[in-house]
Amino acid sequence: MVDFRISDEQKLIIDNVRRLIREEIRPLEEDLDPDAFSLPPSEKDRLVSMVKEMGLYQMDVPTEYGGPGIDIVTRTLVAEELSQHRAGLYAPAYGVFGHGPPGQLYNATDEQKEKYLWPVIRGEKSAFFGLSEPSGGSDPARAIKTRGIKDGDDWVINGGKLWNSGADTADFGIVYVRTDPSKGREGISAFLIDTETPGFRVERLVQVLRAHYTTELSFTDMRIPSQNLLGKEGGGFALANEYLSMQRIPYSATGLGVAILAHEMAMDWAKQRETFGQPLANRQAIQWMLVDNEIDIRTGRWACLQAADLAHRGEPFRFESSMAKLVATEGAGRVVDRSMQIFGGLGMSKDLPLERWYRELRIRRIGEGPSEVQRIVMARDLLNIRSGS
Amino acid sequence: MRIRKPWTPWDNSIDYKTLPGAMGVFEIADSKQKTIYIGKASGKSPFGLRGELFLCFGDKSDFDGQNWIHPRMGQPLPVIREHAAYFRYEVNHMYYSRWIEILTRFNEDHGRLPTGNLEDSEVIPKLGRYHWKTKESGTEN
């Protein structure tokens, strides 16, 4: 039986994060644009210092790289707290807890780590992730058309990518390229590509439902030195290591944080708002919506914590992490939707954060592996089917 | 990428009621049709684009007694007060990212932001790079 009781140490960390979100971040948001995703630099610097003092900066970085050594269960609990503010889903705490490097970089060579991993940990560089293309994102092994051809010590890369968040501001990206067209998954390699490389071009910013846009990229005769091949040639997908799958668990819990806050707001409102002579909270139709909210939140939390617990104990957790992503994300979407219904007209307005979460949670069912792909992963495990079939 | 609409002079021929009260983005130009400000009517703008445009041109026209300015909107920037002559806008519910897109495009083409945005106290998120310029580059439009 899994024990979900919170230890004193976990409680201390959660309380610190909660206080920062409620007492620092939420008041600042009152003066920001309802769709803002960054803080004024002076405020950000001030809060980063506070987080460093708490010992929680760069929470996602393993201890051997100087991180604070937060285990995956605690990290999942913290994720629920971090997102409990307007911008929380896609900009939890506006990044004042630091941005860990992409997990693939832990598999880099020492030279690559020096140039890319450490500067990200120090907050000097940022990265984008270049997998999806116009030809598709769910099944990249078949869809990737961007082509790399070896030329002496270099690779010459032509093609393009779509949906790359942050590529216009990033210093480099991890870009998946077809280096052997005769092979499927084994024909894809990952490259570290500096955005200043000649031939790299941001074609346009792609506007989506949330305020933070994505990009469309083109690569024309981009010459990349062999030293920038990440992992082995043809081993691009092998880089999707355990660390990366583990990160999916707190990512899923982030959606729950938003749902918890929406639910709290809806409960307060239901108690205050009177119609036909009684508070909404006295009506069974509303009570059932609130109960369904609670069920979705608890189900999502259990799914996330079970996945985190297995990962923490070193047991297989692929099925459970996909389930956590699916259950928490879809459940959070329903919670926000019901909460908006309880607020009536106010739920639709930009005076409240609900409409923003509603839009952003819709994206969550596509990004980081769409719901259908999570089901495909789970079905493979259930039926013992090899990946790629 | 930039707003693809011709500049409209702000004068008495405008039927103010046709200016949308919706969220969106707008550009303000001087009498030579050079962009001096790229703005947005956000989820907090009391009268949407109409209000933001009224604020920019506030002391320049007779509004037939109409007032679409709210105390919460503050004062127009000095450069706008002195030089605003033309405007163009786009209704857009994703006004925030569209605003960043137009600022990014301008910044890439001209190597700097419009004068009004440089004067403005609103913090602009870190702008990215396209690594290429449009034919508007250097024309300031």
Ligand SMILES: Cc1cc2nc3c(=O)[nH]c(=O)nc-3n(C[C@H](O)[C@H](O)[C@H](O)COP(=O)(O)OP(=O)(O)OC[C@H]3O[C@@H](n4cnc5c(N)ncnc54)[C@H](O)[C@@H]3O)c2cc1C
């Ligand atoms: C806001 C946003 C940010 C993003 N950021 C990034 C990023 O930074 N880097 C990056 O590389 N990508 C990014 N993506 C891309 C994202 O990962 C892809 O959109 C996603 O993987 C789906 O790929 P697709 O859009 O090509 O849909 P497709 O692969 O064409 O799939 C279309 C639909 O069919 C479903 N489907 C696919 N196969 C099956 C099947 N076998 N059975 C049933 N249903 C199926 C999918 O789930 C999806 O709903 C981002 C996307 C968005 C919207």
